[in-house]
Amino acid sequence: MTALFQWAADLISSLPKGWVVLLAALLKSIVIVLFVILNVMFMVWLERKVSARIQRRIGPNRVGRFGMWQLIADTVKLLGKEDIIPSMVDRWLFVLAPLVVFATSFLIWVVMPLGPNWETPANLNVGVLYLAAVTSFTILGVFMSGWGSNNKYSVVSSMRAAAVMMSYEIPQVLAVMAVAMVAGSLSLTDIVGAQSKVWYILLQPLAFIIFFISSFAELNRTPFDLAEAESELIAGYNVEYSGLRFAFFFLAEYANLLAMSALMATLFLGGWRPLFPLPGPIWFWGPVWFVAKTYFFVLLNMWVKWTLPRIRIDQLMEFCWKFLLPLSLLNIALTGLVVLARV
Amino acid sequence: MSVQMGFFIALAAITLWSGYMVVAARLITHAAFYMALSFVSVAGIFILLNAEFLAAAQVLIYAGAVATIIIFAIMLSNVREIRSDADCPPGIIQRLSLNLRSERLGILPVVVGVIFGLAMAYVYLKAGWTTNAQPAFTNTTASIGQELFTTYAVPFEVASLLLLVAMVGAIILTIKEGK
Numbered sequence: 001m002t003a004l005f006q007w008a009a010d011l012i013s014s015l016p017k018g019w020v021v022l023l024a025a026l027l028k029s030i031v032i033v034l035f036v037i038l039n040v041m042f043m044v045w046l047e048r049k050v051s052a053r054i055q056r057r058i059g060p061n062r063v064g065r066f067g068m069w070q071l072i073a074d075t076v077k078l079l080g081k082e083d084i085i086p087s088m089v090d091r092w093l094f095v096l097a098p099l100v101v102f103a104t105s106f107l108i109w110v111v112m113p114l115g116p117n118w119e120t121p122a123n124l125n126v127g128v129l130y131l132a133a134v135t136s137f138t139i140l141g142v143f144m145s146g147w148g149s150n151n152k153y154s155v156v157s158s159m160r161a162a163a164v165m166m167s168y169e170i171p172q173v174l175a176v177m178a179v180a181m182v183a184g185s186l187s188l189t190d191i192v193g194a195q196s197k198v199w200y201i202l203l204q205p206l207a208f209i210i211f212f213i214s215s216f217a218e219l220n221r222t223p224f225d226l227a228e229a230e231s232e233l234i235a236g237y238n239v240e241y242s243g244l245r246f247a248f249f250f251l252a253e254y255a256n257l258l259a260m261s262a263l264m265a266t267l268f269l270g271g272w273r274p275l276f277p278l279p280g281p282i283w284f285w286g287p288v289w290f291v292a293k294t295y296f297f298v299l300l301n302m303w304v305k306w307t308l309p310r311i312r313i314d315q316l317m318e319f320c321w322k323f324l325l326p327l328s329l330l331n332i333a334l335t336g337l338v339v340l341a342r343v
Numbered sequence: 344m345s346v347q348m349g350f351f352i353a354l355a356a357i358t359l360w361s362g363y364m365v366v367a368a369r370l371i372t373h374a375a376f377y378m379a380l381s382f383v384s385v386a387g388i389f390i391l392l393n394a395e396f397l398a399a400a401q402v403l404i405y406a407g408a409v410a411t412i413i414i415f416a417i418m419l420s421n422v423r424e425i426r427s428d429a430d431c432p433p434g435i436i437q438r439l440s441l442n443l444r445s446e447r448l449g450i451l452p453v454v455v456g457v458i459f460g461l462a463m464a465y466v467y468l469k470a471g472w473t474t475n476a477q478p479a480f481t482n483t484t485a486s487i488g489q490e491l492f493t494t495y496a497v498p499f500e501v502a503s504l505l506l507l508v509a510m511v512g513a514i515i516l517t518i519k520e521g522k
Contacts, residue, residue: 022346093376126484129399133386136407140379143414147372159418162411169407186484 032109040254045071047254047302054306081243086150089240093148098241098248100141105255107134112262113189115272115286127188128180131263132173135218138256139165142227142237145249149240157236160313161220161227167320168217168224174328175207175214178335179267192271201268206331208268210324215260217316219253221301223308224316261297262290269293351391357384366452371417379410396484 012020045060045068052059060067085094111127139162146158180186182203183194191200201208217224228236238249265271271293272286311319361381368374382405389398491499 016345019346090370090372093372126395126399129396129403129484133399133402133407136403136411137383139411140376140406140414143411144376147414147418155418159415162415166408166411 036255039258040251041071043254050302051306078247083243086240088150090148093144097141097145098245102248102252104137105252108259111188113192116282125187128176128186146237151240153233154237157227157233164217168214171210171324171328172214175210178207178331181335195270199270210328219256222305223311226313262294264297265293354384354387375414379406382406
């Protein structure tokens with residue numbers, strides 16, 4: 001066994017430095033992709049169970065214990081479907097759109113500290129800015145699917161989605177800026193490090209509320225799911241998609257929910273920092289705490305989604321521009337005063 | 344050839360190709376998406392240069408805001424195709440040769456490109472930049488913030504005022520008469 005490790009270490013040290021970095025990045029990406037995919041599969045099942053309980057139903061219970069294998073069955077069904085590309089679509093945009101949306105949902109994890117000593121690339125110490133930047137790719141993907149489908153419902157839906165995402169991105173980023181001001185850094189690792197004494201949900205309650213509300217709009221989930229309002233837009237920008245291509249959109253929605261919840265856990269609940277000390281090494285309990293906090297927000301999101309009705313698009317936009325945006329600016333001004341007074 | 348060089352060549356090729364496709368695409372929507380692609384690959388080049396703040400700002404502002412707003416404008420307008428079928432024969436070779444012979448897609452861009460390249464080469468030779476591999480700052484974001492709020496505070500504020508004026512102007516233009 002030691003000989004094997006020695007051989008591997010020799011092999012790695014004999015490679016040029018650039019290749020080692022590339023190899024490490026590749027390994028890390030595989031771990032992250034597996035982590036996200038497994039969680040997403042679990043979350044789809046969880047959402048069906050939670051929504052069923054909220055609506056006094058039972059939910060999936062036929063395939064396996066508690067219906068655990070329902071998603072496997074659904075996946076096999078989706079994969080087995082015929083791949084239909086409607087004849088009048090813009091072929092390139094239609095094919096690329098699900099991939100853009102799906103790939104974007106993984107990008108947030110590059111800078112997410114999953115545990116102690118989880119190093120983010122040194123080149124990316126702009127953490128928070130990076131997050132704001134990569135989430136904007138989703139808008140482009142939604143536009144591609146809406147336009148590429150050549151369907152008026154899709155176009156209306158993608159324009160709504162883009163308008164909502166762009167508007168709510170502003171108060172959301174401003175809320176994160178207030179957090180970054182308190183922490184004195186844009187890097188998520190430093191923000192977690194700064195929460196060793198007190199979590200930012202206590203220091204920045206206003207920022208948390210703004211971020212939490214905006215996250216529903218960013219994720220296109222009820223009460224802000226105007227982009228896929230079934231009653232008026234059928235299913236929105238993904239109405240022409242079926243089979244595997246639809247699965248990409250579906251999985252991306254849950255991957256984004258996971259990423260957004262993880263982000264809230266990192267920014268406001270201290271990330272991997274434990275609430276109370278447990279026996280055992282922190283490198284083990286850190287990721288466990290992180291996942292637990294993430295699922296706290298996932299469940300909160302599902303609770304809200306299955307409780308509240310959808311609101312109108314004009315109410316949604318007015319709420320953002322006339323209430324959330326001034327509030328987030330006020331929060332930044334207040335935070336600035338406090339930070340100045342403390343220095 | 345190092346890994347970095349490989350990435351640089353790939354990103355530069357994508358930038359050049361997408362930049363050309365912005366003017367050569369048949370559909371105006373495709374031109375907008377090619378523009379977004381070129382913005383993103385330029386951001387990749389910024390990362391290779393250790394300018395991570397510039398890269399994030401590039402994606403946030405250009406790909407996230409500018410390209411999206413342009414696509415919005417295209418969707419709200421009636422323009423769809425900017426080339427007729429005769430301009431776009433099937434087959435990449437035929438299309439490329441036709442494009443290169445045409446005035447707007449071939450000769451003019453080449454002339455403009457050569458002039459711009461010469462100007463950039465002149466600037467490069469005149470400036471005499473040192474080409475040491477070490478980045479000058481370890482934390483570029485902090486130094487950019489320091490400079491923006493001290494040395495360049497006035498230009499920064501003037502730029503934001505200009506944007507505010509443009510925004511107010513746009514809102515005024517959309518107000519309908521008699522409402």
